[in-house]
Amino acid sequence: MHKKILIADDEKNMIWAMKKALKNEEYKIITASNGVEAIEKVKTNEPDLVLLDLRMPKKDGMEALKEIKEFNTNVPVIMITAHGTMESAIEAMKIGALDYISKPFDVEELKLQIRKALDIGHMKEQIEFLTEELKDKTGKLIIGNSDKMKEVLAIVNRVAKSPATILITGESGTGKELIANAIHYNSERKNKPYIKVNCGAIPESLLESELFGHEKGAFTGATNRKPGRFERADAGTIFLDEVGELSPATQVKLLRILQEKEIERVGGTELIKVDVRVVSATNRDLKKMVEEGDFREDLYYRLNVIPIELPALRERKEDIPQLIDYFIQRYCKEMRRDKINISDDALEMLVNYNWKGNIRELENVIERLVILSQGNTIYRDDLPREILLQNKETCEFILPKEGINLEEVEKGLIQQALDKMNYNQTKAAQLLGITRHTLIYRMEKYNMK
Missing domain, CATH: 3.40.50.300 (P-loop containing nucleotide triphosphate hydrolases)
Structure with missing residues (x-):
């Protein structure tokens, strides 16, 4: 597979010159004309190397470099500098740039720097893989504070x-x-x-x-x-x-x-x-x-x-959020996706699930959710049917022997729904499975404001 190189520069002549210099090399060239576009291309195209101009519109090279490194610390970045920007290039290297090349560039020097940068990028990926493998072996990936x-x-x-x-x-x-x-x-x-x-x-x-x-x-x-x-x-x-x-x-x-x-x-x-x-x-x-x-x-x-x-995992439920976070990060990284969040109600359902297959089952569920997720948040409705069904079953109310005050129970449920939905009556009614008018009637009945 050909290595992908992103060239980000607002000067069309510079991009043309670099593409021409690399024409006979087996690279796939991607281009961007400003810092914002460069960041987007890094996230969507996953380049093996970025050539990043220091001076660009919308977002300069330094800001773009910071965001690129936050997204993928391993991708090597070479800064493109013009006369009078050497200090900035050195500053960029302090925050993660691998090297810099000056305009006008020497073709052979450019090719050499690119080859070195791609080799270093590959080595970083290998080191990270081996580090994770070593953690797995030594037990540093045994997660749990329970x-x-x-x-x-x-x-x-x-x-x-x-x-x-x-x-x-x-x-x-x-x-x-x-x-x-x-x-x-x-x-x-x-x-x-x-x-x-x-x-x-x-x-x-x-x-x-x-x-x-x-x-x-x-x-x-x-x-x-x-x-x-x-x-x-x-x-x-x-x-x-x-x-x-x-x-x-x-x-x-x-x-x-x-x-x-x-x-x-x-x-x-x-x-x-x-x-x-x-x-x-x-x-x-x-x-x-x-x-x-x-x-x-x-x-x-x-x-x-x-x-x-x-x-069993059901005996250490307090560890489940930490395990979920670990597996989300792991599979987002493997699939080179932005970090995915999980909504509070989805997290609550996962914590309350029985997990008969324990950590292995949890890992499989999270992997599936990350693969199928189309946005940046996993919601309750995204969860597998078996989890939704079990949570529904566990919500079944059991009448105590001494009986209950039905009005107090109803009032308590209404209050919980209002609190959960920040007193949005329409959403609270939906949560309770009743109309908004019925909710208002019952709030008035129980003198609830």
């Missing part, structure tokens, strides 16, 4: 550097893998292998070979010796997700590793010593499985040396 999440993070902080086995429990979508990542990347083994295994995703016939390896000829298709995940994780950490799905036979072999620190490949006789920290996770009730005979009791206690239980 008491329950503070307790979880305090445990992670205390146990990360210990060699103890850890069992992370919680419903699907609560972030068990993020916690496992944080434990490994904050441990003494952070520079050693970190191997992840989804025990529920690998067929039982292959799981034993995947975990413990196999010798050549151990079974049909075993044409070579293959080390298993535990061998590959030696000196590091292995994360066993969905550990409750292990078969009884595999449970026995896992117990041996935890007790003896050694493995035996499928089809082999040699005992191989391994030094692996085991972090496991499950959305199942292992204690109940032990009682029902579906999970070995001795293995359960070996895995559960340090238990970490993650709360």
Whole structure:
């Protein structure tokens, strides 16, 4: 794909000269004749580089530079300067410009500066991507200020550097893998292998070979010796997700590793010593499985040396606004969109929703809302039908045993509607599902002003 370059200059001759100089280069050229247009073109065309004149009508280059950098800090900007504006060009570099080029420009120098700027822009994007990936690994993206999440993070902080086995429990979508990542990347083994295994995703016939390896000829298709995940994780950490799905036979072999620190490949006789920290996770009730005979009791206690239980999202509702804000920012950035806001009533409905799929479900909903949003605000009516329906159901009134004063309830609801709509009677009536005349009648009935 050709790199896009935005040239913003009010002099048509300058734009013509630059386009001619870059004619044989594989760039897509976009132009703007003033600062306001330049900002709009940055937002709509997402250029890889901006050449920005310092002196332009409507909004000068310095102001345009500030707004461009607020929108996209990574896009490189080269200022175009005329004689006598050098001080301004240097000032522009202090607030984010990468370089400057003087009028009249040298063609070869212009080409060289453009190539360098595009390389730097690409490097910045790569660095930002790797930084986000590192945050994800180290647990810095574990969002939550609720008491329950503070307790979880305090445990992670205390146990990360210990060699103890850890069992992370919680419903699907609560972030068990993020916690496992944080434990490994904050441990003494952070520079050693970190191997992840989804025990529920690998067929039982292959799981034993995947975990413990196999010798050549151990079974049909075993044409070579293959080390298993535990061998590959030696000196590091292995994360066993969905550990409750292990078969009884595999449970026995896992117990041996935890007790003896050694493995035996499928089809082999040699005992191989391994030094692996085991972090496991499950959305199942292992204690109940032990009682029902579906999970070995001795293995359960070996895995559960340090238990970490993650709360469901509905148990930490105070974290939902922060999570929503994070996901909106993330997906707006991915889609290179302006920041989208969320209305108070939409936010309230999202907070009150049950979130059976927890954070994963919330993330999917926010991603969908950002993709489908046509404006800069997400409103209540934009929310998925299942959220609107559940909120409607949860609003169903249950009559207490001792009874109620119906007039007091009605008066209270009218007052709430008026307060919510800043005493706009038409909107308050719509909110209550009655006509404005009916609202006025009832306000007079209850002597409400």
